[in-house]
Amino acid sequence: MNKVELPEGATLPVRHPDAPAPGEELPVHYSQCFGCGDNESGLHMRVRAGEGLTLHGRFLVTDHHQGAPGLAHGGLLACAFDEMLGMLGMLTHIPAVTGRLETDFRRPVPVDSTLHIRAQVDGVLGRKIYTSAVGRLNAEDGPVALTAQGLFIEVGLEHFSKHGRGLEGRDFEVNP
Numbered sequence: 608m609n610k611v612e613l614p615e616g617a618t619l620p621v622r623h624p625d626a627p628a629p630g631e632e633l634p635v636h637y638s639q640c641f642g643c644g645d646n647e648s649g650l651h652m653r654v655r656a657g658e659g660l661t662l663h664g665r666f667l668v669t670d671h672h673q674g675a676p677g678l679a680h681g682g683l684l685a686c687a688f689d690e691m692l693g694m695l696g697m698l699t700h701i702p703a704v705t706g707r708l709e710t711d712f713r714r715p716v717p718v719d720s721t722l723h724i725r726a727q728v729d730g731v732l733g734r735k736i737y738t739s740a741v742g743r744l745n746a747e748d749g750p751v752a753l754t755a756q757g758l759f760i761e762v763g764l765e766h767f768s769k770h771g772r773g774l775e776g777r778d779f780e781v782n783p
C-alpha cells in the first residue's frame with residue numbers, strides 16, 4: 608500500500624457497532640449499481656468486511672471491461688476503486704460521496720483475471736474522509752496492479768434527494 612499522507616489533526620473514525628462483522632459479505636447497496644449490482648456489463652463486485660476499517664473486494668475482468676484488446680480499461684478500474692472506497696461508509700455509517708480519486712496504474716490487468724482490492728479508511732478530519740486501496744492480480748497476495756487514494760466528503764442525506772432520485776425504494780440502507 609502507498610504511504611498515505613494525512614493532514615495534521617486527522618483521526619481514525621470509530622467502526623460503527625452495526626457494521627458488518629469481519630468476514631461478513633456486504634449487501635448490494637443498490638441493485639442497479641455498476642460496481643456491485645446486477646447490471647449485465649457491471650463489475651458484479653463481491654465485498655466482505657475485514658478487521659477494523661478495512662474491506663476486501665474482488666471482481667472478474669470480462670470482455671465488457673476492455674480498453675485495449677484483452678486488457679481492462681483504466682477508467683473502469685478506477686470505477687472499481689471508487690466503489691470499494693465508497694463502500695467503506697458501511698463500516699463507519701458516515702454518508703459520503705467521492706470528492707477526489709487518485710489512481711496509480713502499476714501493471715496491466717488482463718481480461719479473465721480477478722482483481723482483489725483491499726480498501727481502508729485512513730483518517731477523518733471534519734467532513735473529509737481519507738481512504739486508500741490496493742489492487743492485486745488473481746490472489747489477495749498477488750502482484751500489485753493498482754493503488755488508489757480517495758477523499759470522500761461527508762454529506763447530508765438531502766444530497767441524494769436534491770441531486771438524484773432520492774433513496775426511496777432502494778435496496779440499501781446503511782450508506783447511499
Ligand SMILES: CCCCCCCC(=O)SCCNC(=O)CCNC(=O)[C@H](O)C(C)(C)COP(=O)(O)OP(=O)(O)OC[C@H]1O[C@@H](n2cnc3c(N)ncnc32)[C@H](O)[C@@H]1OP(=O)(O)O
Pocket residue numbers: 636689690691692693694695696697703704705706707733734735758760762782783
Ligand atoms: C455504499 C456506497 C458505494 C458508492 C460508491 C461510489 C461513490 C461515488 O461515486 S459518489 C458520486 C461521485 N461524487 C459526486 O458526485 C460528488 C460531486 N461533488 C459534490 O457534490 C460536492 O463537490 C461535494 C459534496 C463533494 C463537496 O461540496 P460541499 O458540500 O459544498 O463541500 P465543500 O465546502 O466544497 O468542501 C468540504 C471540504 O471538502 C474539501 N473538498 C471538497 N472537494 C474536494 C476535492 N475534490 N479535493 C480536495 N478537497 C475537497 C473542501 O476543500 C472542504 O475542505 P475544508 O472543510 O477543509 O474547507
